[in-house]
Amino acid sequence: MKLLSASELTPAPRDESFSPHPPLATHLWLPLAISLILSAWLMAGGGDQWFADAIYHAQGSHWQLKSAWFTSGLIHRGGKWLSALAALWVVGAAINAWRRSDGSRWAQRWPLTMLAASIAMSTVLVSRLKHLTGMDCPWDLSRYGGHQPYYGLFESRQGLTASGCFPAGHASAGYAWVALYFFALAVKPQWRLPALAIGLVAGLVFGVAQQLRGAHFVSHDLWTLFVCWTVPLLMFRLVPRANLAEARA
Secondary structure (H helix, E strand, O other): OOOOOHHHHOOOOOOHHHOOOOOHHHHHHHHHHHHHHHHHHHHHOOHHHHHHHHHHHHOOOOOOOOOOHHHHHHHHHHHHHHHHHHHHHHHHHHHHHHHOOOHHHHHOHHHHHHHHHHHHHHHHHHHHHHHHHOOOOHHHEHHHOOOEOOOOOOOOOOOOOOOOOOOOHHHHHHHHHHHHHHHHHHHOHHHHHHHHHHHHHHHHHHHHHHHHHOOOOHHHHHHHHHHHHHHHHHHHOOOOHHHHHOOOO
């Protein structure tokens, strides 16, 4: 009879990197620290204005691309509808998974539900924050051909017309799809990086297009990304690990 060694009797440590509930140290606190450091440079150190100045002057000191078909029609309006249709498909897939009780479709009911809920919650939260902060878009500011002086995030805007440009609303229609990273962790972890890339590329395309139009500073997009990352991170943690992991192929 073979005797097992102590190392064989000890269960292998769980690799939390691929868990449906990834560690908060690397997935929440580290992104928060990076966002705060970048914000200090962008918002307090003039980084926002540096990028906006370059874009504004490259267009002849006016927002030439504000109403261009590519930035305004294709990416702004078309991209928003494409994201909305994709979100509706996810909702339909989640409903279908709950109605079916066969194999993988049933197993994916929780990951699909959390994916749909995360996308919806991210965009709604960004929209609400926009109206709470009341910050101006670059095109509103006198520095860029508008009429408003610049006020920082924590400066009083008493007596001024409130705008709604922080965080970036349109970019949330792209960055909301970083929730696919957490969906992949639950369903097929080897897909997590391509899934993350989908959300990052979509958000970057939407965000840069709006910056070219004069609608947002870089920091607006940065905090939209942080919100859209944090919401699914916390939403997926609402579901027990075992309920999510059962969907893995």
